[in-house]
Amino acid sequence: xxxFSTGASYARHARPEDVGAIWRIIDGYAQQGILLPRxxxxxxxxxxxxxxxxxDGDLVGLAALRDFGAGIGELRSxxxxxxxxxxxxxxxxxxxxxARARAIGIGELYVITASPGYFGRFGWAELPMDEVPxxxxxxxxxxxxxxxxNTAMVLRLADVPRRVDAPALEARVHLQxxxxxxxTLVAGDGCWVTDDTGRRYLDMVAGIAVNVLGHASPVxxxxxxxxxxxxxxxxxxxxxxxxxxxxxALVRRSPFDRAFFVNSGTEANxxxxxxxxxxxxxxxxxxxVAAEGSFHGRTMxxxxxxxxxxxxxxxxxxxxxxxxxxxxxxxxxxxxVDERTAAVLLEPIQGESGIxxxxxxxxxxxxxxxxxxGALLIFDEVQSGVGRTGTFFAFEQTxxxxxxxxxxxGLGGGVPIGAVLATESAAAFxxxxxxxxxxxxxxxxxxxxxTLGALDEDRLxxxxxxxxxxxxxxxxxxxxxxxxxxVRGSGLMLxxxxxxxxxxxxxAAARDHHGLLVNATGPTTLRFVPPLTIDRGxxxxxxxxxxxxxxxxxxxxxxx
Ligand SMILES: Cc1ncc(COP(=O)(O)O)c(C=O)c1O
Numbered sequence: 001x002x003x004f005s006t007g008a009s010y011a012r013h014a015r016p017e018d019v020g021a022i023w024r025i026i027d028g029y030a031q032q033g034i035l036l037p038r039x040x041x042x043x044x045x046x047x048x049x050x051x052x053x054x055x056d057g058d059l060v061g062l063a064a065l066r067d068f069g070a071g072i073g074e075l076r077s078x079x080x081x082x083x084x085x086x087x088x089x090x091x092x093x094x095x096x097x098x099a100r101a102r103a104i105g106i107g108e109l110y111v112i113t114a115s116p117g118y119f120g121r122f123g124w125a126e127l128p129m130d131e132v133p134x135x136x137x138x139x140x141x142x143x144x145x146x147x148x149x150n151t152a153m154v155l156r157l158a159d160v161p162r163r164v165d166a167p168a169l170e171a172r173v174h175l176q177x178x179x180x181x182x183x184t185l186v187a188g189d190g191c192w193v194t195d196d197t198g199r200r201y202l203d204m205v206a207g208i209a210v211n212v213l214g215h216a217s218p219v220x221x222x223x224x225x226x227x228x229x230x231x232x233x234x235x236x237x238x239x240x241x242x243x244x245x246x247x248x249a250l251v252r253r254s255p256f257d258r259a260f261f262v263n264s265g266t267e268a269n270x271x272x273x274x275x276x277x278x279x280x281x282x283x284x285x286x287x288x289v290a291a292e293g294s295f296h297g298r299t300m301x302x303x304x305x306x307x308x309x310x311x312x313x314x315x316x317x318x319x320x321x322x323x324x325x326x327x328x329x330x331x332x333x334x335x336x337v338d339e340r341t342a343a344v345l346l347e348p349i350q351g352e353s354g355i356x357x358x359x360x361x362x363x364x365x366x367x368x369x370x371x372x373x374g375a376l377l378i379f380d381e382v383q384s385g386v387g388r389t390g391t392f393f394a395f396e397q398t399x400x401x402x403x404x405x406x407x408x409x410g411l412g413g414g415v416p417i418g419a420v421l422a423t424e425s426a427a428a429f430x431x432x433x434x435x436x437x438x439x440x441x442x443x444x445x446x447x448x449x450x451t452l453g454a455l456d457e458d459r460l461x462x463x464x465x466x467x468x469x470x471x472x473x474x475x476x477x478x479x480x481x482x483x484x485x486x487v488r489g490s491g492l493m494l495x496x497x498x499x500x501x502x503x504x505x506x507x508a509a510a511r512d513h514h515g516l517l518v519n520a521t522g523p524t525t526l527r528f529v530p531p532l533t534i535d536r537g538x539x540x541x542x543x544x545x546x547x548x549x550x551x552x553x554x555x556x557x558x559x560x
Contacts, residue, residue, distance in 0.1 A: 166196070181511065188215025191531050191538050193517065202542055203517045209351065209383050209493065209529035212410040213454050217533075220413040223450030224443060233441045242445035249452050253392060255401050256421035260429075261440030265382035265408035266297025268418035269345070271434055272406050273301045275420065276343030276376045279428035285342045285375060291327040295352035296345065296380055305345050308353070328358060330365040337369035343376040343404075344369065348394040351383035354525040355488045355495030363400040370403075376426050378404040382418070383493070386410030387455050387532055390465035390491030397490060410532075413454075415447035460532040464491040467534050474543035475528070483550045485524075494528040495521070498550065502557035510549035516542060 166184040184196040191214055193203045203215070213219055227242065234240060247259035262268050277286055290296070292307040303311060304318035307327070312318060321342075325332040327350065337344060344366045350356040370377040379402040384394035388410060391397055395405070403426040408418035417440075438444075455461060468491040475496045478484040486497040498506060501523035510516040519527045530542070 183511065190214040190216075191534050199515065201511065201515045201517045202538060202545060204528045204530045204542055205517045205519045206529055206531045207414060208409070208519070209388055210409045211414045212386055212388070212460065212532045213413045213451060214531035214533040215414075217413055217454070219450050219454045220415065220447050223446045224415060227443050227446035230442070232443045233438060235437055236435060236440065240440075240442050240445070242442040242449060243440040246440075246445040246448050246452075249449060250407075250419060250421055253452075254405075254421055255423065256405065257424040258422050258427045260420045260422075260434070261445065262408075262418040262420070262436055263416045263439050263444070264297070264418050265380075265406065266299045266302040267436070267439070268382060268406035268408050268420050269296045269302040269305065269380055270299050271420045272378045272380075272404050272422075273305065273343070273345070274434055275404065275422065275426065275429055276345075276378065278430075278433055279376065279426065280342035280374075283339075285340055285373070287321045287323060287340045287342055289323050289325060289333070289336045289341055289344045291346055291350070291358075292324045293327045293350055293353045293356065294324075294345075294347055294380070295350070296347075297382075327356065328362045330361050333362065333365050334369050337366075337373060337375060339373050341370070341373055341375040343378050345378045345380060347380045347384065348398060349384045349389065349490065349493060351493065351527075352521065354521040355493060355527060357488065357490065358398075360399055363395075363398050367400045367402075376404055377402040378406070380406050382406055382408040383529075386451075387461045387464055388491055388493045388529065389489075390461055390468055392455075392461065394490065394493075411451065412444050412447040413451035415444050417444035417448050455532070458533070463534070464532045467536065467539050468492045468494065470536060470539045471528060471530075471542070474539065477543075478547070478550060483547075483554055489528075492528070492530055492532055492534070496526050496528070497524050498526065499554060500524070500557045502553040505556055506546075506549050506553035509552045510546055513552070514545035514549050516545035516549065518546065 167180075167182065170180070183201075185193045186196050187194040188203070188211075191203055191206075192200050193215060194200050203211075206212075206214075211217075231240070243261060246261070250259050251257060260271055262271055273288060276288065280286055288305055290305045290307055294305070294307040295311070296302040296305045298311070300315070301319055303315060304322040306312060307324040323336050325336045333344070346358060346363070346366060348358050348363065350358070367377055369375070377400070379393075379395055381393055381395070385405065385407040386392065386409070388394070389397065393405060395402060404420060404422045406418065406420050411417050411419060468489075471492070472487055472489070472494055475484065475487045475494065478496065479487060483499055484496045485499055488495050488497075503520040503522065503524050503526050506526060507518050507520040510518055519529070521527045528542075530538075534542075
């Protein structure tokens with residue numbers, strides 16, 4: 001993370017009357033050649049970096065913001081060292097910098113100062129010095145001992161529009177893999193997110209079934225901040241307490257005996273697949289049976305298990321030994337499982353393909369078939385787990401208990417973490433068989449521990465059931481109205497089939513005209529996976545906002 005300081009103060013002696021005067025002075029200096037072209041070039045070169053420091057009322061710095069601000073892509077914060085207030089210039093400086101920061105969409109301004117009272121009147125909040133980002137700390141004048149800079153002030157401009165053209169930047173610098181919505185989200189709060197123009201949206205997507213505690217949860221934020229100050233990462237060469245505490249918490253609340261932590265859903269499935277192969281290998285049981293329509297992730301093993309050719313085919317050849325049976329086809333499943341089967345891998349509710357619950361008969365057949373040949377039954381609860389369906393695991397609402405379950409999405413409340421949980425008899429790994437550098441690190445585990453605690457304390461599983469029922473009933477009313485044909489799912493993992501192939505148009509109308517984010521998983525399917533903290537009023541609002549979007553999309557779709 002590069003930082004940038006403009007260096008010398010060119011106009012310490014200046015006493016401009018207003019903000020405009022600052023620019024006139026800068027122009028005057030430029031005309032006199034005091035702002036050297038070389039300096040400008042350097043500024044232009046460096047200002048694309050993360051962070052600009054305007055030190056001691058440095059007019060070169062202000063000029064840089066004025067002249068090159070439009071080209072700043074990554075600037076997030078600006079520190080101002082307003083040494084000049086003693087000259088009556090600080091206020092002007094601050095106003096100028098704030099105006100510029102607003103114009104170019106900077107999120108936060110920091111003042112590091114010995115005079116907090118002075119800046120309080122601009123609405124700056126006092127910040128403990130140890131919360132000043134290290135990059136700003138490093139940029140303070142080295143000749144100033146730390147104790148003189150006894151106060152930091154921060155002004156958050158989070159809702160200020162950014163001038164960054166995110167789609168253009170993404171098109172230029174990011175691998176072109178995502179079909180993104182035309183929305184740049186900059187902040188969140190509970191069930192709401194804010195875009196870079198300050199518009200707020202009721203979020204029924206929640207990071208794709210991730211933010212179980214909502215956005216900017218203080219529980220997660222505090223846990224992460226506390227742990228980040230203590231220990232973030234040391235690898236699995238050593239014991240770390242958050243990892244073991246989390247494993248203990250998961251084992252206690254489940255029928256499983258052991259946990260293993262990774263960083264994502266696909267890695268959790270990868271570990272589960274390796275576990276099954278490891279266990280069956282000696283007796284030649286190496287095949288994995290999975291379901292058509294399933295989604296297990298993008299890494300090679302999880303991809304091989306994924307029952308959707310569109311994801312698999314461009315990457316073939318994939319690891320061998322994977323078979324797919326039609327979802328909920330009991331006979332096909334029974335026929336596919338034999339002594340070569342290492343595991344059957346199933347989502348109890350298929351998520352990515354549009355919230356399709358497995359039937360009890362299918363899951364029971366899988367359990368019986370696995371037991372008959374000694375194969376593992378693995379449930380992928382990456383999406384359905386961690387309370388999303390109103391119970392901690394979705395399988396709790398079925399007659400079947402698997403040998404292994406995978407979790408991810410909701411587990412860290414938004415912080416990346418995945419887990420494999422296994423019964424003792426399934427836990428076939430030996431030392432050295434599998435591992436990860438970052439998986440289960442103290443930071444991610446602290447977030448997960450806090451998330452699990454909040455799920456219990458705030459009765460969020462019950463809330464998921466109750467709000468889920470209200471949402472499902474509201475969606476069912478659209479079926480009665482002829483706007484939809486079906487509602488599926490459980491708890492706050494729901495989908496609705498639109499009456500025609502206009503789910504994407506409904507999603508766009510909801511987003512653009514009604515401040516509502518929903519996710520279209522296909523031409524006729526809308527998915528609803530909001531934070532588990534959603535309240536009754538927000539459910540009602542979601543339905544109220546969705547209705548006109550559905551009507552508009554239906555009118556447009558029918559006319560076309
Ligand atoms: C059931 C299921 N398994 C696995 C994955 C992959 O998880 P990740 O994207 O964290 O790798 C997903 C993601 O949508 C999922 O829904």
